[in-house]
Amino acid sequence: MIFKDWLLHICLMMFFTEISSQGCSQLHSRLQEMNKGNLALLNNKTGPTIPLQCIDDILNFSPGNGSLATIDVSNEENAKVAIKEIFQQTGLLFKLNHNEMSWDENSISAFLAGLDQQIQNLERCLNASPRSQQVQLTRLRVKRYFQKLSGLLKEKKYSQCSWEIVWIQVKQCFVQISQFIQRIPN
Template identity: 40%
Template sequence: MTTFCLLQISLVLLCTTKLSTLDCNILLLPHSKMIKGNLQLLDKMGQHFPQQCQNEKMHFKFPEQFLKSRQKEDAKVEIQEILQQIFYIFTKNLTLAAWDGRSLERFLNGLNQQIEHLEACLREKMENKNIYSRTRLKLKKYFQKIDNFLKDKQYSLCSWEIIRLEVRRCLQFIDKVIRRLRN
């Protein structure tokens, strides 16, 4: 009887492990849909780019080469880092951003779900953090420039609108990477 129970428990654990692995292997499809949803929410958060902000545009150089890896696991780590950094930026001082609060909340919730799902899938891979440290450092430097820009502009309405456009570009690039990895 005890052996039979242990066998059943082992089968359940094996199936659960296999299902969670499969979930991580097909990870790209739900994330592609979530990225598209987040792009829509970014558009809903604010209206058109304000006319008074036209002269304040700033171009940040997104480190695109880091998302060109052929390895799905590397790309997942990089995507997870980008989403974490975006989440961090959007939890800053938003008092001057004239955005729809409900859309912003849904945007942050969507980012958080994606981050948690990627973290769960990558937990084992992340034990060897040295592999990803150089990539993460470059991405963090990029987002540090964004953070510094917001601080320098004292989190003004225009600075937030510029960052909203930049984050839109980041998410569009992630969507391209996900589509490329799916093929």
């Protein structure tokens, strides 16, 4: 199992290094591949079942009206900004106290390095003015969503169950990213 994890990490790092050397013309396909890698890693590390003691917490958690589904990604630049902000906020979450996470330090480091590489790739391809009202609203909505997740972790003292909720929500974010990517031309 450890060999399988290391092999996945090495493949992801090689993939991220290779795609960073390409230009913005292939951003759509690169984002799709990166997102598949992120989802594969999350699925590999989180397991297929939810611990029984966490079921009530998971069922009771609701991000409310701050879900990412409310974000307007009707144009390419706003989609890029939303994706970049999700990567940044996910990275911040995974840098928090993760003693109860079932991930080892190498897995966390590899995941964070991949997110950082993806953020750099998106930054090179962003054209929107950082002061655009729509861009700022998108960033704010994503940050609010992740603040709720961070608040949950703090409230539950970074327990295993709070991390289970975060993993479920983060996986949903990466599924949502797949939809956002469709706004970026091939």
